[in-house]
Amino acid sequence: MNLPVFPLAPAALFTPSWQAALELGYARFGDCTRPVQRRHKGPLRVQKHLYAEGPEVCQHIIVHPPGGIAGGDRLDISASVGPGAWAQLTSPGAAKWYRAGGPAYQNLTLEVSPGATLEWLPQETIVFSAAQAELSTRIDLQGDGRLFYWDVVALGRPASGERFDLGHFQSRLDIRRDGQLLWHERQRIVGDDGLLDSAIGLGGDPVFATLLVTGEIDSELLEQCRSLDHAVRGDLTQLPGLVVARCLASEALLARGWLVELWRLLRPALLGREAVPPRIWST
Template sequence: MNLPVSSVLYTPSWHAELELGYARFGASTRPVLRRHKGPLRVQKHLYAEGPEVCQHIIVHPPGGIAGGDRLDITASVGTNAWAQLTSPGAAKWYRAAGPAYQQLKLHVAAGATLEWMPQETIVYSAAQAELQTVIELEGDARLLYWDVVALGRPAAGERFDRGHFQSRLDIRRDGRALWHERQRVSGDDGLLDSPIGLDGQPVFATLLITGTLDPELLQRCRELPSKVRGDLTQLPDLLVARCLASEALHARDWLIALWTLLRPALLGREALAPRIWST
């Protein structure tokens, strides 16, 4: 059967946009902007910790990202507000003939706090995932940001032997760079197994939090029992934690354990895990 030329050349794709805004009213943080286009949403805002912290769960209904898809997410946290953003499950980047994109822009005003804590990103073999994140902090704004990336699906016997994953992350305070990073891993790249690369581990994770940690607590963080190979580095105004793991679950457990210690010390609130992580 011969298909029409138009059906051969046409590849369905989604362009989804989500724009969020938060503001402080008295003792409460409230969402003041929620605009979307395409298959990208947030569920009802939650106040598991009381009115000061507004929690939103970002949902991508298609359940996966295919070639040609583009996700654009923007969030702005106003003065003295506190927003916590997470996801209900793993983001899956499927194998594709062309690249798919995600662009994330976050702005945190003076006195405000943003916690960006999605669940893991799974990059299938032969996927072409390209991510860019820009975070702008004003004055004494506070940030906790993490990501977990799993290359391939080891449990299904799939190695990341084709395609690529690339990302760019920029964090600036009042226009001054706090963190600038670029990553690119290609399928079957030597860095996948090199001891100066991923050393045969399919999962890598990063946690970044603003502030300076007490040396004693920093040592406690380093001594946390875990199934990952990780460590922490204190930079000026930024603490960096990174790990390699055999499973995304191990990396996520390590990040949560760190967050439990770091949140009270650097953000001033006890850690209360979102219920969605347990479902």
């Protein structure tokens, strides 16, 4: 008996996409910052909160169990830090955006109340060739709320001989204080774009990083930051109420190392606490 043969549908039709959301909230109780909201949907979690620096600073590690982001995935992350509270958010490893036939998305919303502090210190984002990564970040500061933010983006996988020849990476970042725009930035890099090698673009370096921290530093500390001995092409700028640092690097570890050294110098000056690296960065 001959059975009928049906044509196979494209594999992409059977590829599931993840719709994940994570909502975090923090409040100050006496001398302690405590998580007061932790709601998740889909594969986004935080590990148990930690107090490596004492009760004032609540540290959370955001985990995405699938380990990578593929076409059709959407991650929505929000965090709200209440008056006087201090939250430090990081990740256990690199975020990987895989090659895909369609875009994947990450939306990040951060709110910082008066007297509060938020440190957003994730590890690097690796965008594979042929990935379609679209990221949007909105940060709202109220009153004298303080922010320490960074991101590291690696295009392709140079160690594996993979150049960012296909796909695209795009991001949007808005920072406001009391509704007033402090920083607005849009980036879009298309695979094999001339900007990858151009002197007015990435200049052949596949990794770029940005650091933004609220406050102002004196010229001596600014020069000390600029004098760091690191194998990156980076510099700092003092804007009104905002310190901006950028670098280009051949490897993500070099860029992240530079950001950590800046954090060690800037955190005591602008946030009033010595820099204590999260243990997860050493694992």
